Amino acid sequence: MKVLAAMSGGVDSAVAAARAVEAGHDVTGIHLALSRNPASYRSGARGCCTIEDSNDARRAADVVGIPFYVWDLSDRFHADVVEDFMDEYAAGRTPNPCLRCNEKIKFAAVLDRALGLGFDAVATGHYARLETGADGLVELHRAADHAKDQSYVLGVLTQQQLRHSLFPLGGTPKPEVRREAEARGLRVADKPDSHDICFVADGDNAGWLREKLGDRAPNHGGDVVDDATGEVLGTHEGTYAFTIGQRRGLRLGRPAPDGRPRFVLDIEPVSGTVRVGPREGLTVDRLTADRPRWCGTVPSHLEGTVQLRAHGAEHRATVRVLGADGGPGGERVEIDLLDPAQGIAPGQAAVVYDGSRVVGSATITATARVRTGS
Known part of the structure; x- marks a missing residue:
């Protein structure tokens, strides 16, 4: 098969591309340029869309011995993932941008372009397994390494997308993947895994949202209130700084009467009210x-x-x-x-x-x- 290997610059996608070659496929590597300004995204081996990551992906493709290209999908990424992230927080919801990226970018925009160019499948370094069921449908299963299983963020994939996907690492524990990368001479063998949200450069989600959303309604300030009594316990600058279940950063100034910690129980973005209460709530x-x-x-x-x-x-x-x-x-x-x-x-x-x-x-x-x- 003609396979397009999506190479993030990390160890997993590099080994996945190498395995696709070893399996006899005609493989081409691509790196997705997702940031309009790569310096504003996570760096220091903590993201997946920086210039540093692009260079790591290119070097890995050279070692594997496959052609390599960079696809600029920054506008699509901003519209479908970054703007969605802001809109969801503005509405008082808590989105998962990695799941949205898989749905809209890696297995929609990329796969559609790949099929249009004559490729048969897209290979990634996700930890998940594909099996063909008794009814002939392609099934998505958890990875053998449950600690690294990524089937959750792939749950948005349709049958058509699964039929054109390859997950070469699904049956392999992560430590074995790192050892294999080292044996293959891949410099990313010891590169740390990416964490958090790639487009929030310093990991401060609330600060990033405050800067990007500004005074956009309904993210004005409001009250923090006790869910049981309705008592106003404090104020805040915007509901985007909170998520359900949050305990830290509430800045209430005084403990609950019973001394137990309070948690965010509900967010009302229109009124700006954040309701807090005990864990059982x-x-x-x-x-x-x-x-x-x-x-x-x-x-x-x-x-x-x-x-x-x-x-x-x-x-x-x-x-x-x-x-x-x-x-x-x-x-x-x-x-x-x-x-x-x-x-x-x-x-x-x-x-x-x-x-x-x-x-x-x-x-x-x-x-x-x-x-x-x-």
Whole structure:
């Protein structure tokens, strides 16, 4: 096959490209230039879109012995990922930009262009496995190395995208990948993994949002109030500085009467009100979600598990897929958690699993506490 290897500049994508070559594919390496100003993105081996990363990817392609190109997708990335990130926080939600990047950039814009250029598949260094099911559909499964499993952020991929994807590292533990990189002479063998959000240069999300959003309504200042009593405990400069479950940085000045820590329980971006309360106020066992994306056949009812954040725990759950009006259809997903969760915010992705297989994902719109005795 003709394979396009997406090379971020890290060890995983470099070894994935090398394995694709070793498997007999005709491989071309590409690096995605995602920043209009690379110096403003994370550097020091902590990002995936800097000039430093581009140079690391080029050197790795030279060692592997494949052609290498840089594709400028910075405008598309800014519109589909960065602007989406700002809009979601402005609406009081907590987005996952890496998941959105996979959906809109790596497996949409890149794959579409690759197919248009005559490539058969795109290979990446993600830790996930692909299998062909008894029904002939390509299934997305968790990686063998569960500590590095990235199937959560790939839960947005459709069957068409999975059919044109390769994940060469899915069956390999991360330490073995690093040893293989060293044996292949790849200088990125010891390069640290990327962390946090690549386009927030210093890791200060709240500061970045304050600078970018400014006085954009409804992110004006407001009150921090006690969820139980309604008492105003303090003020803030913008709801974008908060997320559900947050404990630090509340700047309340005085402890709760019982001495227990307070957590952010709710964010009301229109009024600017941030509600805080005890940890137990974070517990939820019912989720409503929209914008579902299914990896294969659309389910109507499923007893399985859901994962609610990257590298988070699995929760046993009952999943129902409904129409917008509550009847048959596929626009709305309702999830009952048999294992309650804490600190779940609208905007997060709920990724549905059947065993190790990813069924699909949806974006959480609301949470609720139903079984108060559980």
